[in-house]
Amino acid sequence: MRFTRIVPALPLAAALVITEPEVFQNLEKSGRHLVDNAQSAFDNAQNVLDDAFSKVKDGAKDAYNKIHHAGYDVESWLEGSQFDDSVIDFEEDPHHPPHHGKPHHPPHDQKPNRTVYELINESKYTTKLAKLINEYDDIVQLLNGTKANYTVFAPTDEAFEKIPEHSHKPSKEFLKDILLYHVTDDFYPAGRVLHTYTIPTLYTPSKNLGHQQRLTVRVTLKGPAINFYSRLVAVNIFGTNGVVHGVDSILVPPPNVASIIDLLPGEFSTLELGLGKTGLFDKMNSTDYPHEGGTLFAPSNFAFQKLGPKANAFLFSKYGQKYLKALLMYHMVVDQTLYTDAFYDGRKDDDKTANGGPPYYHYDLPTVLSGKYLAVDVTRYGPFVSVRINGFSRVTVHDGVASDGVIQVVSDVLLPPKNAAGGEQVYWEGEEIEVEDLKERLEPYVENMEL
C-alpha cells in the first residue's frame, strides 16, 4: 500500500481550503453574515473549550490515566486532537532511507487494482492491523468483497505501539468489535470525512444503543481527528472496493454516557454531583433499564456557575433537591439519539432522517421530565454547524459518542419555559436567575416526584 497523500498539520482554514473548495463556495452562497455568525460561534466555543481544557489539566490527572486506558483521551475530548508539526511520510520505509528521484505518486488516472483488504495486508505501515484482521476470516472476506464500498480507518503500526505493554490481551470478541469500529460500509473519501460530523461504523453495541456506533470527526485548529484523539495521518488510499485512511491511534469503542461524565470532572463535576444527589447517576449507569440510545445535554461547570450563587445554593440544598432532579431530567432524552448529522429514534424502525440532508433541522425531543420537550435547531453554515436548544442555548462540544447514546455539551443550563400572562411560553435567556423564578419554572413537575 502506498499512503500517497499525506495530511500535514494544517491549520483549520487551510485544511478546509485544500480538501473542500466547495465548502467556501457554499459559504459565499449562504451570505456573509452567516459566515460571521458561524465564526463567532466557533470562537466562543473555542474560548469555553480553552477554559475547560486548562481546568481538566489541573484537576484530572487520574481521570486522564483512567480514560487513556479506556481508549478515550480526556484532554482531546475537550480540546480536539493533539497535533504536532511532525508529518509521518508513509512513502518512506521506516527502516530504510527514502529513495530519491522516484516519483511518490502514481499518476492520478491510474485505477486501483487491489481491494482495501489487500492494501492493508500488503502495506508495511499496517502490518499489525493486517495480522489482527487475518485472524477473522469473515472480516477478511468482507473487506476483500464488493458488497459495499468500504472506508477503513487503519491504525498504523505506531498506533499499536501505543498500547501499554503490560495490558492483557482482550478477548477475541472484543478485538473484533474494535476492528469493526474502524470500518464503515459507505464510501468516505477525505473530502467527505472532513465535511462530516459523525460516521456510522459496522460495530453495534449489543445493548442500549440500538444503532451503529458512530465515530466523531473533528477538524480542529491543529488538524482533523477521529473521536477527538486519533489523528488522520494519511488519506485517500483508494482500493477497488473502497478507501483507506491512516490514523495514529486505535479507535476504541467509547464507554457509556455516565462513565464519560465521571471521567471529565474538570468539565462536569457539578453535573455529576447533581446527578449523584438525585439518584439519576446510578440510573444512567445501570445496565438494568433497557433503552435504545439517548441524548444527554450536558451543562458544563461553567454553565452552572452562570445561574448565579443563589440558584446554585438552592438547587444543591436539601430543600432544592426535587427541583434539581426535575431540572436535570429536563436535560435527558431517552431512546432518541441526536447527533449533529444523524438522528435515531429507537421507537421507530426507519429512524435515520438527518444523514446528509438539507442544512436545517428542527427537532422536538421529549425529555424524561413528564414528556416536556426541548426544541432543538440544527443549522449548518458550510463547514460550521450551530445547534441551539430552546432558541438560545448553544451546543459547544458536539457529538461525544458513547456506548448508550451521545453527549452534547451545552453552554447554559436548560430551564423549562414559564407561562406568562396570555399563555405565552417565556424562555430563559441566560441571565442570573432568582430562586423564585427557578421554582416557578420547575414547580409543575416536582409535586409528585419521588426521590
Ligand SMILES: *[C@@H]1O[C@H](CO)[C@@H](O)[C@H](O)[C@H]1NC(C)=O
Ligand atoms: C497493480 O498495479 C501495480 C502498478 O500500479 C502493479 O505493480 C501491480 O502488479 C498490480 N497488481 C495486481 C494484483 O495486478
Ligand SMILES: *[C@@H]1O[C@H](CO)[C@@H](O)[C@H](O)[C@H]1NC(C)=O
Ligand atoms: C497477506 O500478506 C502476507 C504477506 O505479507 C501473505 O503471505 C498472505 O498471503 C496475504 N494474505 C492474503 C489472504 O492475501
Ligand SMILES: *[C@@H]1O[C@H](CO)[C@@H](O)[C@H](O)[C@H]1NC(C)=O
Ligand atoms: C481478494 O479478492 C481478490 C479479487 O478481488 C482475489 O483475487 C483474492 O484471492 C481475494 N483474497 C482473499 C483472501 O479472499
Ligand SMILES: *[C@@H]1O[C@H](CO)[C@@H](O)[C@H](O)[C@H]1NC(C)=O
Ligand atoms: C462502489 O462504487 C462504484 C463506483 O462509484 C460503483 O459503481 C459501485 O456500484 C459501488 N458498489 C457498491 C456495492 O455500492
Ligand SMILES: *[C@@H]1O[C@H](CO)[C@@H](O)[C@H](O)[C@H]1NC(C)=O
Ligand atoms: C458504573 O457502573 C459500573 C458497573 O456497572 C461500575 O464499575 C462503575 O464504577 C460505575 N461508575 C461510577 C462512576 O459509579
